[in-house]
Structures are given as C-alpha cells and as structure tokens.
Amino acid sequence: MADSQDNVINLLKKSEEFLKKKNIPSARLDAEILLADLLKIQRVKLYIDFERPLSLTEKDEYRERIVQRSKFKPTAYIIGKKAFFDSEFFVNESVLIPRPETEELVAWVLEEYPNKENLLEVLDLCSGSGCIGISLAKARNGWEVSFTDTSETALEINKKNIQEILNTEKKFELYNGDLFSSIPSEKQFDLIVSNPPYIPEADKSTIMPDVADYEPHLALFVSDFQGFHTRILTEAKTKLKPNGRLYLETHPRYSGWLKETGLSLGYSDAVLKKDLSGRESFVRFQI
Incomplete structure (x- = not known):
C-alpha cells in the first residue's frame, strides 16, 4: 500500500x-x-x-x-509522442523529434497561402514523422500532400500519424527513397517544404547528448552540407511547377550561402526569414 x-x-x-x-x-x-x-x-x-x-x-x-x-533519453521518446502545431505526433527513435522552429516554418507557409480554397500539390521532403506535411494538410483541406523519406521505418511512423491525425479517407502518397529519387519523373508540385538534415558532421561533438545519443543521425547530420543542399536545390527545380516554391529550414551559418546558390542555379527569387530567436533559419526559393 x-x-x-x-x-x-x-x-x-x-x-x-x-x-x-x-x-x-x-x-x-x-x-x-x-x-x-x-x-x-x-x-x-x-x-x-x-x-x-x-x-x-x-x-x-x-x-x-x-x-x-x-x-538523457528525450521525454518525447519515453512517452512516444510530441505536440507540434495543433496536433500530437507519434514519435520513436526512427524519426526526429519535431521542433518549435519547424512549427515556424509551417506557419510561414500558411501565412503566404491563406486561401483555404486553393488546390495545391505539396511535397514534404525528408518527411520523418510527417509533422510538416500533416500540419499543412490539416490546415488546408484542398492541398494534396505527398511525403518522401529515405528511411522506411520513418515512413511507417509518418503513415501512422496520417491515419491518426488526419482521420480521412483521402489518399496520401508516401515515397521511400533518397530525396526525389522515388517520385515519378512526371510528378511536379506547387510547393516543396523540407526540414532536411543540415548539421555538419564536424559539429557532432557540440550537440547535446539528448540529440546526439538518441535521435536518428540520418535526419540530423550531413557530411557535405554544400554538396547535399546543391542537390536539393538542383533536383527541386525540376519537380516544381511554374511559379512553384521551395521552403527550407536550415543551419543559420549557411543560409546566406543557400540563398546565393539558389539564385545562381536559376531560381527567380530567394528570401531569408529569421526564427523567433533572431537566427536566419529559413529560406524560400521561387521558380
């Protein structure tokens, strides 16, 4: 007793x-x-x-x-869920724990597309738990959202979150592959939104043990930031419709480089946006 x-x-x-x-x-x-x-x-x-x-x-x-x-096991992994935007997402060690900064990215996209009647095709690139795409789909019923990730186990969590949070008969495409590799060649999108891995591997020693010891390194770290992000920018151009936009969360140290690289690759416009901490954590590109 x-x-x-x-x-x-x-x-x-x-x-x-x-x-x-x-x-x-x-x-x-x-x-x-x-x-x-x-x-x-x-x-x-x-x-x-x-x-x-x-x-x-x-x-x-x-x-x-x-x-x-x-x-140092994160509380989100212990309880198996994490609040994000206006939903609660299932998470495990196959997926990155959704961050408040990424909520700001979702909010930015929704602010720039306030018309709920628009019918847009959207891709959540490097989707992990699916928190970005699911939050967008929940806020904009007319958007056709697809997801892609290189991790099969991450996509299983993504699918579970779609079923539990969106609770709809609507079909969502989930692609398993490296960046755009598994997406049909003819498929294009009005919007691509992504929180890709962006922490340089050289910075691993500076990362808190909650993150470094438990969260998936595939979703966090990148050995060649510039090479990897040049690939994203180059391949995204071919997957965007005319006037389409690419939104990225990124490392503030590289946001200026990203902007200049995107413009050099032929994007018509590139805009940096600061997060609530004053860091340039987001970049928007337009075809």
Missing part, C-alpha cells in the same frame, strides 16, 4: 532533485511531463490533486521513466 511519501508532490520533488544531479537541464518540467502522461492527465492537474498517492505499479513505471530520462 502506498504511503504519503508516494504522492504526486513528493515524487515530483524527488524526481526533480535526481534529474538535476544528472545534469538534466529541464528537470522539473520533464518530471511533470513524464508523470502526467503516466497518469493520463493534463500536466496542470498534477497540482490540483497533488496529494494523490501512486500505486506500487505506477511508482515503478514512473521510476523507470525517470531513470531513462536521467540517461
């Missing part, structure tokens, strides 16, 4: 102290997220019923979650 030491508030305090000793930066928040998910309640409700005791099974499961987090 649980005693008063096993209630919500005491376990949160102990977990926070333990995670802090392990140098977890967001110890209290993570302790709350992991417990709220385990108890299947909203995080704010932890403090409404803070004297609630946990059963022995709940306490053991919570302890296991805290131990996993102490080893």
